[in-house]
Amino acid sequence: MKTPFQYKGVHSCDAVVLCCIDFRFWRETMKFVEEELGIKSYDFPKMPGAAKAINDCQGETDVPLQCIGVPCDLHHVEKIVIVNHADCGAYGGSKEFSGDDEAEQKFHEVQLKSAKEKILKYYDKEVILVYAKLVDEGENIEFILI
Ligand SMILES: [Zn+2]
Numbered sequence: 001m002k003t004p005f006q007y008k009g010v011h012s013c014d015a016v017v018l019c020c021i022d023f024r025f026w027r028e029t030m031k032f033v034e035e036e037l038g039i040k041s042y043d044f045p046k047m048p049g050a051a052k053a054i055n056d057c058q059g060e061t062d063v064p065l066q067c068i069g070v071p072c073d074l075h076h077v078e079k080i081v082i083v084n085h086a087d088c089g090a091y092g093g094s095k096e097f098s099g100d101d102e103a104e105q106k107f108h109e110v111q112l113k114s115a116k117e118k119i120l121k122y123y124d125k126e127v128i129l130v131y132a133k134l135v136d137e138g139e140n141i142e143f144i145l146i
Pocket residue numbers: 020021022048049050085087088089090
């Protein structure tokens with residue numbers, strides 16, 4: 001297979017978007033990032049739990065922080081987007097919250113804010129926090145800016 005390379009001679013992009021590996025969310029996350037946040041070019045690392053992977057880092061050389069560091073240092077990104085999602089297996093899923101959607105969202109907000117704080121210790125960039133919530137009895141994903 002051969003396909004056109006859109007970025008010949010281009011070595012910078014707008015953002016890095018860190019999301020969870022979960023197959024149920026990443027396509028919709030791309031749509032949100034491109035259509036709602038207006039970010040067209042971005043590195044797109046995925047780690048289990050997204051913010052969890054950052055919060056678990058011991059230092060800058062740990063892989064999750066490298067997933068942020070390489071885009072900052074090599075691709076000159078201006079924005080860092082972190083997306084956590086509902087029913088995330090890395091955190092034990094929604095069952096950890098016994099069906100309390102608000103408690104689950106609050107938990108993820110704390111996780112996301114903690115990851116932002118950690119990232120800001122290393123990189124002086126705009127950090128955008130997003131929670132992908134399951135709504136309408138699990139029929140839809142709603143992306144919420146934290
Ligand atoms: Zn997940």
